[in-house]
Amino acid sequence: MRCGVGESPVWHAAEAALYWTDIPGxxxxxxxxxxxxxxHWSLPEMAGCMAMTPDGGWLLAMETGLFRVARLVPGQATPPLQRVATVAHARAGMRFNDGRADRQGRFWAxxxxxxMSLAAPDGKLYRHDPVTGALDVMRDGLITPNGLAFSPDGRTMYLSDSHPARQAVWAYDYDTDTGTPSTPRLFIDMxxxxxxxxxxxxxxxGGxxxxGNDAGQIHRFTPDxxxxxxxxVPVAKPAMCAFGGAGLDTLYVTSIxxxxxxxxxxxxxxxxxGVRGLEEPMLRA
Structure with missing residues (x-):
């Protein structure tokens, strides 16, 4: 299979399987x-990213908001989607892009x-608490938010803006109790x-x-x-990577x-x- 934009690979350890989304598909x-x-399963909207739920299903960040879907069964149709939250975008023609769960089970997207030719800084970073249902804006002014990840101890949050006008990765101190990032600093000038x-x-x-989109490379940076x-990789546009496999020692890479x-x-x-990854967190119940 070839995706239009392959994104959000997630290794499902309990199923020993890799999931990902084709956004335009x-x-x-x-x-x-x-x-x-x-x-594969068809969706009613484009899904930019997703995270596992405790009941075996998924939370999907799509064009108009967040949706839950029950466990996906091979060979069966897509179960009905349940809207969890609606997003009022700043303008038309917007959707969710990169995101994932933090190590405490909150969802970020x-x-x-x-x-992208508009270079419009109308993107926002949202935090969703699956327990309370709250969906909060945690940062605005983004063009193409990407690169969201958390350190092994959960106390550092990483965020990039992949637009050609930005090309930066920031690191934040992250309060694991409240889910609040602070003290942003430039981590990588890409x-x-x-x-x-x-x-x-x-x-x-902690690597x-x-x-490296447009360069056909995956870079590892140390925590400093x-x-x-x-x-x-043998393509120009790798999109996102995720560790998987029985030993979490395989790096899966989706592409555009x-x-x-x-x-x-x-x-x-x-x-x-040559290194091991970390099991992807599940959303908290």
Whole structure:
């Protein structure tokens, strides 16, 4: 399969399967590396990111808000979606983009103007508490929010803006009790490295892995912001990465389809980076 924009890969440890979304294709995908089977489900809106729920389902950040969907069963149709929250975007033509759960089970996701040529800073970063149902704006003025990740102890939050006009990754102190980021500081100036900062993951040692979109590379930065290594993928536009596999030692990378001259663009790749990742948090009940 080839996605238009493959995003938000999440390793489901209980199922030993990888899930991800094709944003413009309005499709959720599932891959079982044990059997080699691939399944997919259609969605009524574009989904930018998702997180696992305790009942075996998913929370999806889509075009108009957040939606819950029950456990997806291979071979069966998409279950009905339940709207959890509605978002009043600043303008037309916006949707959710990158996001994930923090280590305490809150959901974070950013919005963007889909026409990136406008360079419109109307994107916002939202925090959703699944227990109270609250959906709060935690940062505004973003163009293309991306790279959201949390350190192994949960006390550092990372956020990037991947638009060509920004190309920066920030680190925040993160209060794990209240879910509040503070003291933002520039973590990586990506204009110094190949590619724009896209989706990211953190390994068990605290290394921050970020896709270098347009450069066909995945970069690992140490917790103090030093470039440690770069891995190549055979496409120009890697979009987001996630650790998975039985030992959490496989780095799965989704990508963006460019054109038919690159038959691998839009595919999902599996790398062996030589480090272990962390199990993706589940939303709290």
């Amino acid at each position: 309005r499709t959720l995908w599932r891959y079982d590396p044990g059997s080699g089977q691939t399944d 950013g919005t963007m103007v889909m026409d 204009t110094r490295y190949p590619g724009r900062p896209d989706g990211a993951a953190v390994d068990a040692d 921050y892995w970020i896709c 912001g030093r470039l440690d290594r770069s891995l190549a 389809r460019t054109d038919d001259t690159d038959p691998l663009s839009g595919a999902v790749f599996a790398l062996q980076p």
